[in-house]
Amino acid sequence: MxxxxxxxxxxxxxxxxxxxxxxxxxxxxxxxxxxxxxxxxxxxxxxxxxxxxxxxxxxxxxxxxxxxxxxxxxxxxxxxxxxxxxxxxxxxxxxxxxxxxxxxxxxxxxxxxxxxxxxxxxxxxxxxxxxxxxxxxxxxxxxxxxxxxxxxxxxxxxxxxxxxxxxxxxxxxxxxxxxxxxxxxxxxxSRHSTEALIGAVTGTLSAPVTALLGRLDAGGQLQYVGRTTVLHTAARQALGARLRDGHADHPWTGWSFSAGWGSQDQLDVRLADPVIVAEVAVDVSLDSAGRWRHPVRLLRVRTDLAASDVPPLGTDKG
Missing domain, CATH: 3.30.470.30 (DNA ligase/mRNA capping enzyme)
Structure with a gap:
């Protein structure tokens, strides 16, 4: 049942x-x-x-x-x-x-x-x-x-x-x-809201479909923590107006991303300058690295926050 x-x-x-x-x-x-x-x-x-x-x-x-x-x-x-x-x-x-x-x-x-x-x-x-x-x-x-x-x-x-x-x-x-x-x-x-940096998207930078999220580890490196559900129209427009191309030394250059937790399928992504802070609704399902296992829901873009305001990797592990 x-x-x-x-x-x-x-x-x-x-x-x-x-x-x-x-x-x-x-x-x-x-x-x-x-x-x-x-x-x-x-x-x-x-x-x-x-x-x-x-x-x-x-x-x-x-x-x-x-x-x-x-x-x-x-x-x-x-x-x-x-x-x-x-x-x-x-x-x-x-x-x-x-x-x-x-x-x-x-x-x-x-x-x-x-x-x-x-x-x-x-x-x-x-x-x-x-x-x-x-x-x-x-x-x-x-x-x-x-x-x-x-x-x-x-x-x-x-x-x-x-x-x-x-x-x-x-x-x-x-x-x-x-x-x-x-x-x-x-x-x-159960869900709660928190923040993460947008490090890449599926779709295009001007019309993103989902956002790939990251947080800084103890060494200051951006680590992947999860992906959003499909963005609604207003969120796509808000992000599309702000996203900028990822620079040559983007920390995720050369990385591949799974289409889902435990999936072998790979996503086609566009790297973005990881400076935009997103507020997201997340659940409590984490893996041992502190990544969200289920897609998260984008609530809003936080233009009032800087990258330094984002909780570090592992914050949600309790």
């Missing part, structure tokens, strides 16, 4: 809220014959990539299927890039990765128990069964029970967990059944 975005962080009536994890969605099943299988959202088999979860899943009651997310903690923060590095490992390399970067499985739904399909039952009943599963079988690490609440005060507190990489909230109607592939849940992604 999937979620559709919402801009409203308020818990709707008749709904429960859960924290939105910066993790990797997966189904974990221990079938009636004891066979364990871990499947990604796209259907890929992850069983061999996460041997510590597969071993733990063998101890679940036969005929159990869970929906949840893998998470890895590193330096007191969720580290999505460590999950990415583990996805394609198998055999001894997967075992070594499990020892170095152990994963937890945060379960937020119970789809099958004792070979009985629960997807046609209401969320409140599936949630009660999931809590009973954890309590009755004493499930501990690498298992984790995802918190859930109907208290708006608790959801407000969860929104303060962004420093550890918590992405926001997921809202689920209490009487809702589980329908695979249906976007019946709602997800709110």
């Amino acid at each position: 999937l979620a559709t975005p919402t801009e409203d962080p308020v818990l709707p009536a008749g709904h429960a809220a859960e924290p939105k994890w910066d993790g990797f969605r997966a189904l974990v099943g221990c079938w009636a014959d004891g066979h364990v299988q871990i499947r990604s959202r796209s259907g890929g088999d992850l069983t061999a990539a996460f041997p510590e979860i597969a071993i733990a899943a063998a101890g679940l009651p036969a005929g159990t299927a869970l929906d949840g997310e893998f998470v890895i903690w590193e330096h007191d923060r969720l580290a999505f890039e460590r999950l990415q590095q583990r996805l394609h490992r198998r055999g001894s390399t997967a075992a070594r990765a499990a020892a170095q970067w152990p994963a937890h499985y945060v379960a937020f739904d119970l789809l099958r128990l004792d070979a009985v399909d629960l997807t046609a039952t209401a969320y409140r009943d599936r949630r009660a069964a999931l809590e009973a599963l954890f309590a009755n079988h004493g499930l501990q690490a690498p298992w984790a029970l995802c918190p859930a609440t109907t208290d708006p005060r608790q959801t407000a507190e969860w929104l303060s967990w962004t420093a550890v990489g918590m992405e926001g909230l997921v809202f689920k109607r209490l009487d809702q059944t589980y329908r695979p592939g249906w976007r019946g849940w709602r997800k709110y992604r």
Whole structure:
């Protein structure tokens, strides 16, 4: 089951809220014959990539299927890039990765128990069964029970967990059944505004399509931190009137830029003199280098700020 975005962080009536994890969605099943299988959202088999979860899943009651997310903690923060590095490992390399970067499985739904399909039952009943599963079988690490609440005060507190990489909230109607592939849940992604320098654009300098953003590292070098979503007309006009060609010694000369986090496709970019400050709306999903994993939204050009006013690289890592 999937979620559709919402801009409203308020818990709707008749709904429960859960924290939105910066993790990797997966189904974990221990079938009636004891066979364990871990499947990604796209259907890929992850069983061999996460041997510590597969071993733990063998101890679940036969005929159990869970929906949840893998998470890895590193330096007191969720580290999505460590999950990415583990996805394609198998055999001894997967075992070594499990020892170095152990994963937890945060379960937020119970789809099958004792070979009985629960997807046609209401969320409140599936949630009660999931809590009973954890309590009755004493499930501990690498298992984790995802918190859930109907208290708006608790959801407000969860929104303060962004420093550890918590992405926001997921809202689920209490009487809702589980329908695979249906976007019946709602997800709110926490965002805040901050500043970055525009170091390049896609499109042309006079008519940019997206902006590539940078921040200065501790040595004063401009490092790439992310890219905006497609610019709206007013933003294109505002930038097009101010952007100037990047000079010969532009710090990104000769660099290539990925079309997306984890993508092999490269962007066709035009380097710009990195003096324009942009105010952008960002979420909390960062990689280990302090780059935003998801495209950010340009709010406005800050003509009142200089490059020295832009927060340095790593400021948003919490």
